Amino acid sequence: MKIVTIVGARPQFVKAAAVSRILRKTHEEVLVHTGQHYDRNMSEIFFDELNIPKPDINLRVGSGTHAKQTAEMLIGIENILLKEKPDYILVYGDTNSTLAGALAASKINVPVIHVEAGLRSYNMKMPEEQNRVLTDRISSLLLCPTSTAVDNLKKEGIVSGVYNIGDVMCDAVLYYSKMLDERPKEYYFSRLTGLDKAVPLLKDWYIATVHRAENTDMVEKVGEILRAFDLLDAPVIFPVHPRTKDFVNTLRMNNFYDNIFFVEPVSYLDMLYLVKGAKKAITDSGGLQKEAYILNTPCVTIRDQTEWIETLTGNHNILAKPKADDIVDKVMYTVIDEKKSNLYYGNGKAAEKLCEILYS
Numbered sequence: 231m232k233i234v235t236i237v238g239a240r241p242q243f244v245k246a247a248a249v250s251r252i253l254r255k256t257h258e259e260v261l262v263h264t265g266q267h268y269d270r271n272m273s274e275i276f277f278d279e280l281n282i283p284k285p286d287i288n289l290r291v292g293s294g295t296h297a298k299q300t301a302e303m304l305i306g307i308e309n310i311l312l313k314e315k316p317d318y319i320l321v322y323g324d325t326n327s328t329l330a331g332a333l334a335a336s337k338i339n340v341p342v343i344h345v346e347a348g349l350r351s352y353n354m355k356m357p358e359e360q361n362r363v364l365t366d367r368i369s370s371l372l373l374c375p376t377s378t379a380v381d382n383l384k385k386e387g388i389v390s391g392v393y394n395i396g397d398v399m400c401d402a403v404l405y406y407s408k409m410l411d412e413r414p415k416e417y418y419f420s421r422l423t424g425l426d427k428a429v430p431l432l433k434d435w436y437i438a439t440v441h442r443a444e445n446t447d448m449v450e451k452v453g454e455i456l457r458a459f460d461l462l463d464a465p466v467i468f469p470v471h472p473r474t475k476d477f478v479n480t481l482r483m484n485n486f487y488d489n490i491f492f493v494e495p496v497s498y499l500d501m502l503y504l505v506k507g508a509k510k511a512i513t514d515s516g517g518l519q520k521e522a523y524i525l526n527t528p529c530v531t532i533r534d535q536t537e538w539i540e541t542l543t544g545n546h547n548i549l550a551k552p553k554a555d556d557i558v559d560k561v562m563y564t565v566i567d568e569k570k571s572n573l574y575y576g577n578g579k580a581a582e583k584l585c586e587i588l589y590s
């Protein structure tokens with residue numbers, strides 16, 4: 231069977247790392263990079279480190295408004311589908327690359343496989359929620375990461391072609407986290423590129439990421455979040471996503487954030503190491519919430535809702551408002567129930583299940 235796979239943004243490279251390795255044993259795959267993420271440390275570094283097959287085609291779409299970015303992807307992907315004539319297109323997650331792939335394919339009757347189907351935040355203001363809902367509506371195979379996701383689809387009347395395969399990101403965490411101990415702590419810390427100062431070897435730290443539009447669209451919100459980080463009881467290592475960088479730089483001109491180490495975005499293995507060793511993760515990323523959960527690191531999520539509701543049990547993940555007081559309170563004073571189920575996201579075999587379904 232011939233499959234055209236679409237990737238474009240950082241978390242999709244991690245998902246492809248888990249799936250392409252297995253998929254290519256039995257199927258022909260054409261890997262298309264839309265170019266949504268293009269900086270070396272947002273894109274290439276993942277392909278190198280995780281041994282992901284090099285993309286067969288890179289559309290080099292880059293940044294732009296939602297309409298411009300999605301429209302350019304649509305045109306590029308349609309051309310590829312007309313030429314390659316695949317049996318399926320495979321899309322991951324909820325980015326503009328996901329929706330563009332699904333829509334281009336569906337219009338010319340190429341069936342769509344959506345990996346990470348059925349997730350919902352029920353906040354249609356989020357671009358990611360729009361991308362998820364629309365992609366699910368036009369997919370033929372809806373491969374869900376959890377039983378909650380299957381139920382969400384059922385509530386929308388979508389039952390055909392729906393399977394719970396487990397989470398491909400969990401496959402990746404379980405597979406790659408085994409490699410972390412091969413290198414000493416000094417190695418991981420030496421790879422951090424500080425934006426203003428070097429990061430010393432720390433005993434305790436928090437790891438933080440912030441990139442969602444809802445948290446980064448106003449300088450005041452970013453200011454509140456940084457104020458919180460500065461008040462915590464251990465240093466915060468903060469890899470700054472390009473979307474957040476301008477506001478962070480503006481704020482740093484007028485404030486001295488003694489407790490924060492601002493660093494360039496880090497690679498996947500470096501991030502797994504930093505999450506695993508952290509006192510807590512503080513984030514608005516979906517992927518990081520789960521990585522923290524699977525690696526047994528408590529998490530505080532700066533959002534009003536999460537698609538990964540299983541992580542909330544026992545306060546292993548807790549939601550916080552983008553307000554300094556609330557973040558400090560949730561990070562420093564939340565009581566965590568130590569009992570935890572590791573079964574929500576599968577057993578690391580989601581990619582294998584995906585291939586079995588394609589065969590059946």
Ligand code: UD1
Binds near residue numbers: 294324358442473
């Ligand atoms: C996108 C996804 C989001 C996902 C995230 C993972 C959408 C709508 N959002 O958000 O769901 O969680 O990727 O990281 O698809 N930029 C660079 N270099 C890069 C990439 C981006 O400088 O390599 C800057 C540009 O200024 C760009 C901004 O970051 O405008 C935002 O990038 P974009 O791809 O639009 O969305 P993300 O915030 O990365």
